[in-house]
Amino acid sequence: MRKLRLLVLLSVIIITTTLCAKSFDEMISKAVKLYDEGKYQEAAELAEEAFRVGDPSMDHYYNIACCWALAGDKDNALKNLSKSIEAGWLDVDWMQEDSDLTILHGDERFDELVTKVQKILDELEQGLPTEHNELAIIELPEPAYNSDTSIEKALKERRSIRKYNDEPLSISEISQILWAAYGITKPIKDAPAFLRGGLKTAPSAGALYPLEIYVVAGNVTDLPAGVYKYNPEVHKLIKIADGDKRTELYKASLNQDWVKKAPASIVYSAVFSRTTDRYGKRGREKYVCMDLGHSAENIYLQAVSLNIGTVAIGAFYDTKVKVVVNMTNEEEPLYIMPLGKI
Ligand SMILES: Cc1cc2nc3c(=O)[nH]c(=O)nc-3n(C[C@H](O)[C@H](O)[C@H](O)COP(=O)(O)O)c2cc1C
Incomplete structure (x- = not known):
């Protein structure tokens, strides 16, 4: 009863x-x-x-x-x-x-x-750090430098995609996406520090490379949930926070559902001073965001060849994103790009 x-x-x-x-x-x-x-x-x-x-x-x-x-x-x-x-x-x-x-x-x-x-x-x-605690260093698989998807096909099929299936992403796919975004394509020995290892997949005003790239991972095989920072110089990930932060990132991005559902998101930030110290106002108003556009488009195109969906998200609370990702206080968040199989 x-x-x-x-x-x-x-x-x-x-x-x-x-x-x-x-x-x-x-x-x-x-x-x-x-x-x-x-x-x-x-x-x-x-x-x-x-x-x-x-x-x-x-x-x-x-x-x-x-x-x-x-x-x-x-x-x-x-x-x-x-x-x-x-x-x-x-x-x-x-x-x-x-x-x-x-x-x-x-x-x-x-x-x-x-x-x-x-x-x-x-x-x-x-409360933001001045530098990151390195919790772990993750070796990334070597990226592929060829595929069956032509650049024309990738351009034709590129779309902002906001629905993903439940499949996890693999660490190889994350590696490929990161390489496309900012991987080194022309290593330069004894290069000045600002080059950070050499010329990259995306052009950059003055080769000053103001962007930083993070992975907020929740459902990636062989990559425990956490926040990682990409080091293009050695093509490795540095773990800077533990745990699945996708729901927090979703809340910081004005509850855009695709951020919560994607197995992982790329988060871009920029250290503006790297560019503005040389180019001043022009650097702030034009060059940093132009750099971002080049790199993010690479992700869009690479995603097509991996059958992964993504969308460039610019609408979010800056400070909340900084806190979720644990960015250093000199960085400004620019884009979130969720990634998921379609
Ligand atoms: C600067 C910028 C900011 C954007 N912000 C968002 C966003 O916050 N959320 C979202 O779902 N899409 C966002 N988008 C994606 C656009 O909605 C999308 O590119 C547009 O609808 C054209 O569709 P397509 O990319 O499939 O060609 C943004 C795109 C750009 C370039």
């Missing part, structure tokens, strides 16, 4: 949760539609109602703050903005640029929230 009661109770909980989840999603979709139609007050009220039956995220709170601000209700806008920050919202630049929140500019309560977020960001940045 007790068992039966428990089963009935569980069924009721499951059914109620499913119904609530559904109505939450439905209400939020309707609220988004109302927002698009410029009916901000109605959108905000409906979203508040949805919040009572569902589990709002930091984005939900942020968006409803926008609705209230556009409806002219500063108090409710600030209340939801504050909840959004409590739930993890850290995009302080966007908070200040977002025209939806213009009504809050100049309000000291808004300034306090900006200061609060900036403080959280500063603390996170201060």
Whole structure:
């Protein structure tokens, strides 16, 4: 009898949760539609109602703050903005640029929230290492220098792919992708330090190579879950953190599902000073991102020949990605590229 009661109770909980989840999603979709139609007050009220039956995220709170601000209700806008920050919202630049929140500019309560977020960001940045602890050195298999996929086929078939199957990746595939991204193709003996071993698969302004490449691995055969930094000079991986960080990376990348589901992700960062010390503003505004584009396109093309899907992701919280990957404080994250079999 007790068992039966428990089963009935569980069924009721499951059914109620499913119904609530559904109505939450439905209400939020309707609220988004109302927002698009410029009916901000109605959108905000409906979203508040949805919040009572569902589990709002930091984005939900942020968006409803926008609705209230556009409806002219500063108090409710600030209340939801504050909840959004409590739930993890850290995009302080966007908070200040977002025209939806213009009504809050100049309000000291808004300034306090900006200061609060900036403080959280500063603390996170201060916790970043100046150099990495090398937990292990992983030898990578020699990459292949030929395949049946012509460059024309790879160009024709290249696509951003966001759905992968459950198969793990192999360490050979990771090795091949890393080599394509930044592997050495012309070793230079006694080369100056900035060359880091020689010329690479991707061109770089002044051969200054500002990029760093990480692998966030979760389901790769012969590569334990962890965060690894690529050393192109010796074509090896350096383990810098233990454990599967894919869910954290997914949260840092605005909940883009493909980041959580991919067996591994490449994360690019750049040490801008390597390029800006020589090229100044031109280096910052143009060259580093041009370098990134060359390298990332190599990954896209190499992925085609390996039957791997990937997508270049630029939308994420910089500081959160830095923390998840354990980047040094001189680096800025640029792209996340999930990798998975298709
Ligand atoms: C700078 C940049 C940032 C991007 N950011 C994202 C992103 O955050 N999430 C995503 O799913 N796709 C992102 N993409 C991929 C584009 O959506 C994709 O390239 C575009 O839709 C064209 O599709 P294709 O790459 O298949 O030709 C980004 C692409 C670039 C070049």
